[in-house]
Amino acid sequence: MMNVEATQLRRGVALSEQVYQVVRGMIVSGRMRPGEAVVEAALAARLGVSRTPVREALKRISDEGLIEVFAQSGTFIAPISRKALEEAYIIRTALEAESASRAAGRLTESAIEAFIDNIAAHDRAIGRRNFVDAIRLDDTFHRMIAEVNSLHMLWRAVDVSKAQMDRGRHLAIPEPGLGDITIRQHRLILEAMQAGNAAEAAAQMREHLATSLRNTLEIASGLIA
Secondary structure (H helix, E strand, O other), X not given: OOOXXXXXXOOOOOHHHHHHHHHHHHHHHOOOOXXXXXXXXXXXXXXXXXXXXXXXXXXXXXXXXXXXXXXXXXEEEOOEOHHHHHHHHHHHHHHHHHHHHHHOOOOOHHHHHHXXXXXXXXXXXXXXXXXXXXXXXXXXXXXXXXXXXXXXXXXXXXXXXXXXXXXXXXXXXXXXXXXXXXXXXXXXXXXXXXXXXXXXXXXXXXXXXXXHHHHHHHHOHHHEO
């Protein structure tokens, strides 16, 4: 049964984009589970929109490998596959290691303060076991690095590719100790960027993402196809 929450859509933003963000978010967070049927008409009714923006949104989500469309049987949430996780890791590592490398030595005082504030807020969210905020703040940290370099398209490419890793991350983050590891690694990335050490910033980013993949594969092994 499709578990789509009632959502207040906003005026001035394309409906297909809003439907895309809502449904994609629910798949990534695990509120729509692997194997669950996605019924276009029911989804449109629940969101209060026509089927056209839903169809457009589902096409984009399908292109990202998050849903599977079978001509004879329907549309379903895709399983979390090891191959998809590993491919996402390869893409994300290449892009984000370069992003961290380029950001080294470019941080202004205000940017450094923003990174420090982000890490502190992330640490508090983990301490409170507020994992939704923790994941949001984790994403913000990585996006901020791309923004230091004004690499907005790079972050868009990362955001699309990391959806597969995010599905596993939502399963892994409640595991005790993993959030603390993330905080420590974010601090090391920031220190390297702040020191202007491009090679170290890239190396710390690679280690951080490798840790994330390793933890996801270990903890979610029973749910990965």
